[in-house]
Amino acid sequence: MRKLRKMAVLQAACLLMTGTAAALPVLTGTAMTASAAQYEEIHSGDFSARKYSDGIVITGYFGKETALEIPAELDGLPVRGIYSGYNDDSIFPANSDIASITLPDSLQAIGAGAFMNLRNMEEITIPDSVTFIGEKAFYDCGFLTKVKLPKKLDVIGASCFENCFYLKEITMPQELTEIQKNAFKKCVALKSVRIPQNTKLDKGAFEQCESMTEVTLGAGSVLNGEGIFMGCKKLETMHLPNSVTTIPNYTFEGCHALASVRIPRFCTMIDNSAFANCRSLKEVTLHENVKYVRKDAFLNCTQLEKITFFSSSCQIDDSAATICNEKKDGKYVFSGTVCGLSKSTANSYADNYKVKFEALGTETAALIGDGNCNGEVSVDDAQFTLKYYVKCSVAELVQDLTVVEKHNCDVNDDGKVDVIDAQCILVWYVNNKVAEKPLSWQDLLRKY
Numbered sequence: 001m002r003k004l005r006k007m008a009v010l011q012a013a014c015l016l017m018t019g020t021a022a023a024l025p026v027l028t029g030t031a032m033t034a035s036a037a038q039y040e041e042i043h044s045g046d047f048s049a050r051k052y053s054d055g056i057v058i059t060g061y062f063g064k065e066t067a068l069e070i071p072a073e074l075d076g077l078p079v080r081g082i083y084s085g086y087n088d089d090s091i092f093p094a095n096s097d098i099a100s101i102t103l104p105d106s107l108q109a110i111g112a113g114a115f116m117n118l119r120n121m122e123e124i125t126i127p128d129s130v131t132f133i134g135e136k137a138f139y140d141c142g143f144l145t146k147v148k149l150p151k152k153l154d155v156i157g158a159s160c161f162e163n164c165f166y167l168k169e170i171t172m173p174q175e176l177t178e179i180q181k182n183a184f185k186k187c188v189a190l191k192s193v194r195i196p197q198n199t200k201l202d203k204g205a206f207e208q209c210e211s212m213t214e215v216t217l218g219a220g221s222v223l224n225g226e227g228i229f230m231g232c233k234k235l236e237t238m239h240l241p242n243s244v245t246t247i248p249n250y251t252f253e254g255c256h257a258l259a260s261v262r263i264p265r266f267c268t269m270i271d272n273s274a275f276a277n278c279r280s281l282k283e284v285t286l287h288e289n290v291k292y293v294r295k296d297a298f299l300n301c302t303q304l305e306k307i308t309f310f311s312s313s314c315q316i317d318d319s320a321a322t323i324c325n326e327k328k329d330g331k332y333v334f335s336g337t338v339c340g341l342s343k344s345t346a347n348s349y350a351d352n353y354k355v356k357f358e359a360l361g362t363e364t365a366a367l368i369g370d371g372n373c374n375g376e377v378s379v380d381d382a383q384f385t386l387k388y389y390v391k392c393s394v395a396e397l398v399q400d401l402t403v404v405e406k407h408n409c410d411v412n413d414d415g416k417v418d419v420i421d422a423q424c425i426l427v428w429y430v431n432n433k434v435a436e437k438p439l440s441w442q443d444l445l446r447k448y
Helices: 002-016 345-352 379-394 403-409 419-434
Strands: 025-028 031-034 040-044 047-051 056-061 067-069 077-082 100-102 123-125 146-148 169-171 192-195 214-217 237-239 260-262 283-286 306-309 326-328 331-333 337-340 356-359
Touching (some): 123 146, 214 237, 337 345, 345 356
Parallel strands (some): 056 077, 100 123, 146 169, 192 214, 283 306, 337 356
Antiparallel strands (some): 025 031, 047 056
């Protein structure tokens, strides 16, 4: 049902973002569907609209109210949509003094640019009946301070809230699937955001949100474009879920306050300038699945003291600027420590650029779940992990693990070795080696 509803809403969204008569929507039941049906241009009170056989799409308002309530009906039919007709115009060309707007429960879609440039609007009530908000719908609504998005909204359009300089609070719906490019760009007052599970973030979604200190990404979320958090100068911590497999270009570039970041266990690439100019970042751990660290990935991370590689073959861009914390005599240098496996590419990189290298014990390979470091995952590893947990946490005895042993045992990457890790290792082993029902670590750990 959700897939069918989403398809219908996406059809409506496409229609509301175009200006051709043949492509305008017919409003039927609870979903907007495509049709070339005819409509009638009408005027009712202070509104202009398009009248279809079973609903109204408002296209203009010419009144002078500052606290505006959009009617639930016009000309005896329910109001289903608000559509400016042009991507760069609001339906309120004659009125920039509106401070608040209330929308009716009959409304299903807010079209592109519907409320853009209402620079005095401070609040708007969006009913849960709305399932689509188009691009630039609230663009440049500079004084908008608080928005609660409808429960069934699954897409936030491109640049939807861009330049909403006073927006401090946004409540994301649990059914959200995508935040499109620049959706919250330059929302400089926004301090925190909690993104629901399984949400795709596109290019620049939160770029230059300069007051943002905290972001929570739900399990299953992915980063789908460059510069998503670029220029979020006050962002302090970031926990990326295991669903994030790539950190795109410039994702955290210029996040000056970012002191710690959890790189997901299954991340395969740190792309160009992903963490450039993160001046508070002190330590980074890259797991064994990281295959590429691209150009300037950790450029000018002035407080970076240690970067750890668990991959033996990660391709690190051959430049001193890839990992550096200062510039001396016109040359980029890294005065910290590169930690890695002996005879690894990290070892070679450190040697090439005269960086201190620290070997991670005597092991030459890291493998998730292989607690005893014998090169394979078996029931012995689950027992090894559980014994360590019992000795240290239950019996309160002291037992040290090597760096690689701890890394391999801590399969859910929460910083501790416990009974959950032992259970996960056992589940993986039983599925893959006993029952012969392939289960990837990524699927097993998806909720973390």
